Amino acid sequence: MDNITATIQVVPLNHYILLSAIIFTIGVIGVLIRRNAIIIFMSVELMLNAVNLLLTAFSAYSGDASGQVFVFFIMALAAAEVAVGLAIIVMVYRNTNSIDINVLNRLKW
Amino acid sequence: MSLFYLVAFLSILFSLLVIFTKNPVHSVLYLIATFFTFTIHYILLNAQFLAVVNFIVYMGAIMVLFLFVLMLMNLNKDTEPVKSNLIKIIGVIAGGALLVTLVGASKALQTSAVSAGPNSEIGLVENLGKVLFNEFLLPFELSSLLLLSALVGAILLARKDKKTQNG
Numbered sequence: 574m575d576n577i578t579a580t581i582q583v584v585p586l587n588h589y590i591l592l593s594a595i596i597f598t599i600g601v602i603g604v605l606i607r608r609n610a611i612i613i614f615m616s617v618e619l620m621l622n623a624v625n626l627l628l629t630a631f632s633a634y635s636g637d638a639s640g641q642v643f644v645f646f647i648m649a650l651a652a653a654e655v656a657v658g659l660a661i662i663v664m665v666y667r668n669t670n671s672i673d674i675n676v677l678n679r680l681k682w
Numbered sequence: 683m684s685l686f687y688l689v690a691f692l693s694i695l696f697s698l699l700v701i702f703t704k705n706p707v708h709s710v711l712y713l714i715a716t717f718f719t720f721t722i723h724y725i726l727l728n729a730q731f732l733a734v735v736n737f738i739v740y741m742g743a744i745m746v747l748f749l750f751v752l753m754l755m756n757l758n759k760d761t762e763p764v765k766s767n768l769i770k771i772i773g774v775i776a777g778g779a780l781l782v783t784l785v786g787a788s789k790a791l792q793t794s795a796v797s798a799g800p801n802s803e804i805g806l807v808e809n810l811g812k813v814l815f816n817e818f819l820l821p822f823e824l825s826s827l828l829l830l831s832a833l834v835g836a837i838l839l840a841r842k843d844k845k846t847q848n849g
Contacts, residue, residue: 584686587788592690594784596697598777603701605773611706611752615713618744619697622720625736629805633727638804638813644732645814648739649825653832655744659751660839666755667842 589630596623610662610672614655621651686726693719710748717741729805 596619603616625644632640662672669676696716703709717740724733803809814822 588686588690590788590791591785592693594781594788595694598781598784599694599697599701601780602773602777605776606770607701609706611748612701612709615700615709615748618713618740619700619716622717622740625732626720626723629724629727629729629732633729633805636804638809639817641729641732641805641810642814642818645735645810646818646821646825648735649829652739652743653828655747656832656836657839659747660836663751663754663840672755 586630586634589627593623593627593630596620596626608673608675610665610674613674614658614662618651618655621647686723689719689722689726693723706752707749710745710752713748714741714745717745724805727805731805731807731810 600616600618600620600623603619604613607613607616625647628640628644628647632638632644665677666672693716696712696719699712700709700716703712717736721733721736721741724730724736
């Protein structure tokens with residue numbers, strides 16, 4: 574375990590910020606370029622995870638446990654969000670026989 | 683140190699594969715791999731409680747839910763919607779602009795104030811439990827209410843309503 578702790582001290586905090594920014598951006602690109610509702614949902618999960626990782630890194634580097642408690646709450650919220658969201662997707666699929674989000678374009682007006 | 687960069691590279695690779703794979707089932711499998719690399723990140727940060735929770739909640743519960751819904755829909759390959767190339771290029775350019783903005787903002791940020799070095803003790807179950815049940819007791823109980831309402835809502839949305847279905 575000392576070995577692992579020595580590992581963290583070498584990695585600068587900036588690299589965690591960079592990694593989280595890259596993964597968050599990948600999630601945003603996934604939302605923008607895909608039309609499958611489930612894949613859009615998975616991209617939202619990627620974004621949530623990037624934020625979680627960044628919060629954990631900040632918490633570990635600044636020695637404050639509140640950040641990790643916050644990540645725990647975000648995980649509980651993500652589980653609730655996935656359950657409701659997938660139920661909505663199943664409902665949409667049952668009514669339109671497709672999970673293409675362009676079927677739902679009347680929601681825009 | 684090099685382990686972090688290897689795992690970071692794997693996270694970026696798998697998350698790119700998630701959004702660029704055509705088959706949704708492969709996409710879910712790559713998402714599981716991405717979450718596994720995140721678990722390794724948590725272990726490297728010595729956040730053991732979060733590593734276990736991430737492993738159980740994300741890789742266990744959420745991924746099973748995704749796979750279950752995908753199997754329920756039995757999507758064929760030809761129903762996979764394809765966006766035009768122009769939209770894809772515009773989306774990638776917009777994402778790149780966001781990345782440049784985020785990285786530029788983090789360059790301007792002075793992170794030297796918080797770089798006191800990681801405290802290896804705070805991520806353990808004992809310390810997190812003390813914080814969670816002293817300072818955050820009310821949010822913890824409220825989150826149970828959130829999970830209950832999500833459970834009721836999901837069942838209400840997903841079941842077939844026989845009264846309003848007129849043929």
